[in-house]
Amino acid sequence: MTKKQHNFSLRDFLFTYGFLLVLLLVIVYFSVTAPSFFSMNAAMSILHTAAPLLIIASGLAFVIMTKRIDISVGSIAYLSAAIGALMISRMGLPIPLAVVSMLVLSCLMGVLNGFFVVILNVNPMIATFGTQLAFRGIGLLLTNSMVVSLPRSIRFLGNKKVGPIYIDILFSLFILLIMMLIHSRTQFGRQVVAIGNDISIAEKLGIKEKRISFFAYVVCGLMAGIGAIIMSLQVGSVTPTSGTSYEFTAIAMLVIGGVSLYGGEGTILPGVLIGGITLAVIETGLNYIGASVYVYSFVRGGVIFVSMFADSLKTQVKPKVKIMEDEPTTVSNAQ
């Protein structure tokens, strides 16, 4: 009775640990082509680069696990960072107040996305595409599309180290840990995965699908806001291009890390972390071998294409579920 289907296991193994394999290959490749690449320093700078995006990706993961999408995360990050920076350096408000407002604002942007997608039933892709441009537009309007610098008093935080480790690395690992717990050890997280498995089955099992999906967008917005804090601290300012194409990088991280765009699949730890590191390794590595900056977007597109392809193969492996009708059938009329 309890026998497992062994012919599935090898495939399962590859699909589960495939991303680790990819990471290893990438590291080996760059270590060979650029000897200085394989060093502690490089490792730290890789994690440092990945830190804000890891946080944003972990929030986006919740939305993607419900089989939806949010491509406005980069703009949410930009707008909340811009407002935070304006509050601190133009209005002179206390930093904690600015931080809290940033977080509240990013939540509100998530609420807006959730409203459009879950309540108004607007196609998630198009709704968040609209908000992506709208949020950035508002940010550019408020900042007059100028760079807003952060005061020196906090700027140092972005590149501060404890021992050899940047504190933002520790912070983002901490956030990932919390997100992992929410994903795997709370009812909300589990129900998000259930919705991604099949919305109608989830509803049949008594899950309040709309409420959970809505909340997933709010979480996604909040994480974009937290990521924005690290992002702006690292640079020391908020520039008009801060956060551009973050949605794309975050999706790439998730897909490489095994979070399926078909919903219901993937982990925050180690999945998102490894996906994030893989992508950061590729970019840092390209940097080490002296590739042009413009190569990044090209390579990132290729990477997402390939991992997406693997993802689609993976879903084709899944056994098909039979469709049965559950309506009362007619009584044969034979009077």
Place this chain on the structure above:
Amino acid sequence: MSILNSGVTQQLSKKDSKEAADIYWTRYLPYIVLVVVFAAVSIFVPYFLTISNLLSVLLQTASLAILAIGQAAVLILGGIDLSMPGVMALGSIFGAMYMRAGGNPVLGAVIMLLVPAALGLINGISVSYFGMIPFVVTLAMQAITIGAATMITNQISIPVPENFCNAMLTKIGGIPLPIIIVLILTLFLQFAVTKTYYGRWLYSTGTNMRTSRVSGVPTKKVVLAAYSFAGLMGGLAAIIMTSRLYAASPQMGKDAVAMDIIASAAVGGVSTMGGVGTAVNAVIGAIIITLISNVMNMANVSYYLTLVIKGIIIITFVAIDANSRKKSTK
């Protein structure tokens, strides 16, 4: 379900059947919007209603209209193509490079047309035969093409020979060639989608892929064709855009262009849920969006506010469409 329904919809009154003959009330929305926007612009903008001004507005609209037509084909299938700007830019750059190296302008134009079509074909194969998700495929394609475009050009525009541009911008009977191209293309496609069985297959696949498959419609080929067509339209737009700018530049492919394309289709009445919309819808949408952009430009509205406004426009129209359709099908 079936029993419940058969009882209710048994009798059809005259009024019902009249209603049944047309599709959705939202069908008329784009025309109303066009008239309102046009009227508002003519009242508030001096010299708007001169022939030369109207022609210049239409010339501005041409490339957007062509892109929106391509997008419409994909949207009708319930898909989306976010890669149109990047694909267009890359096509334009390859063509321009070929001409800069001394190539024949006609062949240059052919390159501009075929490179995007080939990229569209890749999108189509990925979506139809590999079952990949349209927006990710095309988002990745956008990243790849825009990356390649900046890489190749180092972000510097490539000028194209003047004879190429002048040929494209010749006036026939006082009307610039691109406007004529759009006009002919629109008429031809309107005919194709409404009168040929290819058009019928497109709508049936977009309305219900499973029904179409059971009825023997080659649904995979239809999907493949639609994405390839979108690519091809990207190529045509590349030719017109390049000749208007006298240069090919990776700037042509920035993301905000995709917003204008999708906004045009959505405002023009192409449903993002599939099955509804024509070439005329796409062109009307493109005119509306161009008018709105122009007005905001003249009123000195900042570029950033226009982004916000367009974002709101897209969401509003898509929400109206989604909710009116839900009521009428269920």
Place this chain on the structure above:
Amino acid sequence: MTIPYLKMDGIAKSFPGVQALKNVTFEASQGEILALVGANGAGKSTLMNVLGGNIEPNSGKIYINGKEVRISSPSDAAANGIAFVHQEMAMLPTMSIADTMYISSFPYKHGLIDYKTIYQRCRVVLKRLGCNFDPRERIRNISPGDQQMVEIGRALLHDPQIIIFDEPTSSLTSREKDHLFEVIRTLKQEGSVIIYISHFLDEVFSLCDRVMVLRNGETAGGGLVSEYTNRDIVKMMIGEKEIDTYYERSEHRAGEEIMRVKGIYRSGVINDISFSLRKGEVVGLWGQLGSGRTEVARALVGLDPIDGGTISIKMGDQMMPVKQSETKKYIGMITENRREEGLLLPMSVCNNMSLANLTNLTKKKPFSSVIDSKLENSETDKYVKRMDIKISSQAQRVETLSGGNQQKVIIGRWLQKNPPIYIMDEPTRGLDVGAKADIRRIISDLAEQGAGILVISSEIEEIMSVSDRYLVMKRGSIVAEFGSNASKEDLVATATGAASKKE
């Protein structure tokens, strides 16, 4: 006998157009397994859905342990110790067994889900079912039979007193089925009330203590299983009255063979299906829901994949093997779910009816991709008239038509294309009597004109009124074949497994 633990008294329920339950009284006691049987549409599911809180009855009372209870939602049912094991399993393939069982409400400890307790309870419950699963195993890695155990395990989590099993064996292998029966017997010994809904009479005889038969929403009889024979129960299910006389059967003359199916199979779904179809003949593919009849039909036209076997179709003078993806060209397929797979709901009658035939409705040479709309309209008109479809105009949207007219639109689509072979899966489901009769007449006419037709229906009267020959399916295989002289009892008995002596 003492007072029954569960009593449903005078339950009535009507849906628009159908009286699904007419004053049904139902009793069940602790420590016994009660079989609830009846033909499709007899009202079994409706009755149990009333008990499970999914359907509110128009009248009637429910007593548990002598006390009247109100059950108006599934959670009311659960609170009264009623658990429902549904036929279609609600599984979450990417999640663990434990998650799937607890998904609607997890126990917490220190602000996090208390997996330690959950795993423990899962193990206990699953052990009670004789399973040694690791609760952390993912659902997609276990077999359908094991998933069924998880489904039952979920029902047992809240220690129910009354457990309803709705067709629990339809996706199980025979070994898994034996195991399930053991489990159910154990539950019975532990004093639960077990209600077992089944199509299969052999299961009823090997498992159940008492039987209750429903027919057309009424109690048709019941009592101790040991007091009945198979035939008795079959009689109760289909009624004494010979209804055949009501429907006029038309004999068709079968001509030459036009389709030959040889050994098609798909592992776990259908096994070794072979049969042939001749011109001018209507073959009834009869079997219970879940017997694989729909899957065979879909496999024949390439809608579901097959693992092997050949399909040959007559072309010219010869039978030619045809690729599965090509068979659609020769077969008109009418699927069972017309809204999802039959119609383009928001599109017009005309567009719906010409969909399969578009390439033949074009203009002459240089415009050979342009649809000749005059021809399209006249063709549509021809079949609208021929089938008497009630429409206000050809431009009317199909979603505004009644079910019967919608179904006729689908049939009309194929008549326009005029393929040599038709497959009709539940062609009259959900239609009123008049529309049913119309569609049966159309089937007869088609056969008269030389088409080969395979018909699937859940209604025995219907399949008997149109078929010249019968193939009976059970558990994915064709188990018997009958000629036109087959009786109703023959068909019901073979499909339910009651006829053990005959082949």
